[in-house]
Amino acid sequence: MDRSLVIPMFETFVSNYKRAYLEIKEDQNKEYSGGSVATYIPPLAKANPEWFSTCFCSTDDQQSSMGDTDIKFSMQSISKVLAYAFLYDQIGGTEVHKWVGEEPSGAAFNAPVFDKLGRPHNPMVNPGAIMICALLVRHGYSLRDLISFYRRATLETISKDEDTTCIDEQLYREEKLTGHTNHALTSLMLANRAFPQYKSEEHTKEGADRALDLYFKNCSILVNTKSLARFGAMLANNGIVPSTGERLLKSSTVQAVVTVMTTCGMYNGAGKFTMELGVPAKSGVSGGLLTVVPSVGAVASFSPRINSEGNTVRGIAVIQKLSQTYNNFNL
Numbered sequence: 588m589d590r591s592l593v594i595p596m597f598e599t600f601v602s603n604y605k606r607a608y609l610e611i612k613e614d615q616n617k618e619y620s621g622g623s624v625a626t627y628i629p630p631l632a633k634a635n636p637e638w639f640s641t642c643f644c645s646t647d648d649q650q651s652s653m654g655d656t657d658i659k660f661s662m663q664s665i666s667k668v669l670a671y672a673f674l675y676d677q678i679g680g681t682e683v684h685k686w687v688g689e690e691p692s693g694a695a696f697n698a699p700v701f702d703k704l705g706r707p708h709n710p711m712v713n714p715g716a717i718m719i720c721a722l723l724v725r726h727g728y729s730l731r732d733l734i735s736f737y738r739r740a741t742l743e744t745i746s747k748d749e750d751t752t753c754i755d756e757q758l759y760r761e762e763k764l765t766g767h768t769n770h771a772l773t774s775l776m777l778a779n780r781a782f783p784q785y786k787s788e789e790h791t792k793e794g795a796d797r798a799l800d801l802y803f804k805n806c807s808i809l810v811n812t813k814s815l816a817r818f819g820a821m822l823a824n825n826g827i828v829p830s831t832g833e834r835l836l837k838s839s840t841v842q843a844v845v846t847v848m849t850t851c852g853m854y855n856g857a858g859k860f861t862m863e864l865g866v867p868a869k870s871g872v873s874g875g876l877l878t879v880v881p882s883v884g885a886v887a888s889f890s891p892r893i894n895s896e897g898n899t900v901r902g903i904a905v906i907q908k909l910s911q912t913y914n915n916f917n918l
C-alpha cells in the first residue's frame with residue numbers, strides 16, 4: 588500500500604487497536620484464555636500467565652503501545668529472524684541456502700527432520716537456526732554482532748535507561764544445561780556431516796558446540812514489545828530504519844526474511860495462520876510474536892500462554908482482530 592496513507596489513518600488505527608487489546612484482555616467469553624506458559628526451559632515457567640502487551644510501529648515511525656510494555660522477555664525463536672536476516676545480508680542467500688532449506692518442515696520446531704539434501708528444512712526451525720549459528724561462527728560473527736544489529740534497528744528513539752537489549756544469563760545457562768533436544772539435534776547434524784564442510788572445525792564436537800552456544804545465547808536476548816515492534820517496522824520498511832532513514836538490510840534480504848516468516852514462522856501452524864491472517868510472523872515460546880505488515884508497520888505482542896504449536900494465544904488474537912477489521916491488512 589501507499590506508505591503516505593499510514594499517517595492520516597493512524598488515529599483510527601489506534602482506536603481499533605486499543606479496542607482489540609481490551610476485548611482480548613477482558614475476554615468475557617473466555618475465547619483467549621487457552622494455552623499455558625512454557626515450562627520445558629525452567630526459567631520460562633516463572634512468567635506470569637496474565638502478562639500481556641502489544642506495540643505497533645509504523646513505517647513512518649508512529650507508535651502505539653498497550654499493557655505491560657516494559658516487561659522484558661527473551662526473544663526465543665523470534666531471534667531466528669534476527670540471525671537469519673543478519674547472516675543473509677552479510678554472506679548472501681546462495682551461501683546460506685547451501686546449508687539450510689527454504690521449505691516448511693510440516694513438523695514441530697524441534698523435530699529431528701531434514702530435507703532430501705540432508706539440510707535442516709528452513710532457518711525458522713531449531714536445526715535450521717543452529718545451522719545459521721554455525722555459519723555465523725564460521726564467518727567470524729558473534730552474539731555481539733547480532734545485538735548491535737538489533738540496536739541499530741531499534742534504539743534510536745529510546746533513552747539509554749530503556750536499553751532493553753542484553754541477554755538473560757540465567758535463562759541461557761539453564762537452557763544450555765537442560766536443552767537436551769537441541770544438543771541431540773546438533774549431534775545428529777554432526778553425525779550426518781550437515782555442517783559446512785569447507786572448514787574441518789565444523790565437523791568437530793567443539794565447532795558444533797560453538798554454534799549451539801550462540802544459538803542458546805541468541806534465544807536469550809531480552810527485548811520488550813516496543814523495541815521488537817521497531818525492529819519489525821524496519822523489515823516492513825524494506826530494510827530502512829523508520830526513525831533514521833538508515834538502510835540496514837538489502838531489499839533482497841528483507842524479501843527472503845518475510846517470505847520465510849510467512850511460510851515457516853509459525854511452524855506447523857503457519858499455513859492456517861497465513862490463510863487466516865495473511866501476514867509474515869514469527870513466534871517464540873516465551874510468548875512473543877512479531878508480525879510484519881509490509882509497507883505499513885509491525886505489531887509486536889507478548890503474552891506467555893502458548894498453544895500446542897508453541898505460538899502465543901493472545902498475540903495471535905491481536906492479529907486476528909486487526910486482520911478482521913482491516914480485511915487481511917489490505918489497509
Ligand code: DON
Pocket residue numbers: 662663664665696697713762769806870871872873896897898
Ligand atoms: O530452542 C528452543 O527450544 C527455544 N530456545 C526456542 C523455541 C521457540 O521459541 C519455538 N517457538 N515458538
